[in-house]
Amino acid sequence: MSRTLFIADLHLCQEEPAITAGFLHFLQREAPHCDALYILGDLFEAWIGDDDPNPLHQQIAQALRALPIPTFFIHGNRDFLLGQRFARASGMTLLPEEQVLECYGHRVLIMHGDTLCTDDTGYQNFRAKVHKRWLQRLFLALPLRLRQRIAGKMRAGSKQANQHKSISIMDVNLQAVESTMLRQQVKTLIHGHTHRPAIHQFALQTQPAQRAVLGAWHEEGSMIQLDANGIQLIRFPF
Template structure:
């Protein structure tokens, strides 16, 4: 048996192949897993649990079928879908986790997170993140009519895309010291995250002990997941 981790699918109606690939995973390999963890950015955008987009209902139903089959599903918010709330969690059967969570799996202590908070060199993004994560602002946004939220979200996505085009690759990657700091704080030697879209396994030294950082890939052209078992932690890729 094994536990599966995925992130950065960025599901949207414009990318039906990615949705189909995710649905196949839920109906296939995930059914034999001990658990499935989704580490953020499952959706390209999320403007509220009341959005009637049929894609959301379809995904909720498929995840619920996995959960009902006996495989628990856990979710950490990403920078694209940080407004996923309790209503969608109930519909899908997912369990919402805090932004940093330590797991003990098969004798290994593993820290999981989306990964955007590790990009400490991107000061502009962290300032923006701090603003939009204020509860009062989220409450105000979610109280707006749906069509206004759609316009705001579209404008924000366009602004983010334009801003990222002017940033260096280094700024948008994790800060090495931030990685060491968070792993030291949680007393772990394994870290799994997404966000950067740079799948890899990095060898580290944490308090004079060997450690590893596992980075999930985005589902742009193929699927990506990390499989944790009794014997190994693997970064895997597969066609949709």
Template sequence: MSRTLFIADLHLCNEEPAITAGFLHFLQGEARSCDALYILGDLFEAWIGDDDPNPLHQQIAAALRALPVPTFFIHGNRDFLLGQRFARACGMTLLPEEQVLELYGQRVLIMHGDTLCTDDEGYQRFRAKVHQRWLQRLFLALPLRMRMRIAARMRNGSKQANQHKSVSIMDVNQQAVEETMTRHKLRILIHGHTHRPAIHHFPLHGENAQRAVLGAWHENGSMIQLDASGVSLIEFPF
């Protein structure tokens, strides 16, 4: 059966070996029987540069490189600094933050999803700052140890800030969803980021539209399958 798979929000790190093991099992099994694999951001919990010698990164790169299907990557809010050097090591192609695919007679928009959370104005201001090219170049020029300390402080600050935000403010804004889908002239959107797996159906300009949301890999794996019959959200054990 021809199908394409999408995953996101694995947040791989040394502190969560079960998730790493689950992902490696997925790459050795399920992922080998698809037309292509799309990773929609936050593959890693943090990314401070392609020169980070973390053995976990080398292990993941080798596993992705061994995958016999095309692999594509859209940056998340945790690994937006992942660059061409690591992508080449993985054998995967970097995509822009919004990518339209034409698969099995359907037009589909894929993205990480954080840009749709427009109610979280504080996060959007922070995102605009850290996506400035000059600031990214400056950060990547710093010594590795300094980058590690800065990244740790930023993660702690993010966790503390999120504790004081309402659940709704960290979800997508429906108007932003509809405006984005209208701009691309399509009816299917696949994204991650919010960790709220579901397939939402809603009317859009008189037609039925779908927003498929990937789950985070906490205790189970999560993937979206797209084939000729449409979109399916699938959870599976590690």
């Protein structure tokens, strides 16, 4: 059966070996039996540059490169600095933050999803700053050890800030969802980021539409399968 798989929000790091093992198992057993794999951001918990000699990064790159299928990547809010050097090492194709696919008779928009959370103005302001090219180039030019310290402080600050935010503020804004889908002329959207896996059915200018949200890989795997019959959200043990 022809099918395409989508995953997001694995947040791979050395401190969570079970998630890494689950992902490697997925790459060996599940991913080879599909037409393509799309990773919709936050594959890694943090990314401070392609020159980081973290052995986990090398392990993941080798496992991805071994896949007999095309693999694509959209940056997340945790790994938006992932660059062409790692993409080449892993055999992945980097995509823009919004990508429309034509698959099995379906027109689907895929994205990480953080740009849809417009109610979280603090995050959106932060995102606008760190996505400035000159600032990224400046950060990547810093010594690796200094980048590690800065990234650690930023993660701690983000975690503390999120503790004081309501769940609704950190979720997508439905008007942002609708305007984005209308702009891209799609009736189906797949994204991650919010860690709230579900398939939402709604009306988009009186037409049926759907928004599929991937789950984070905390205690189990999460993927969306797209085939001729449509989309399916699948959870599975590591």
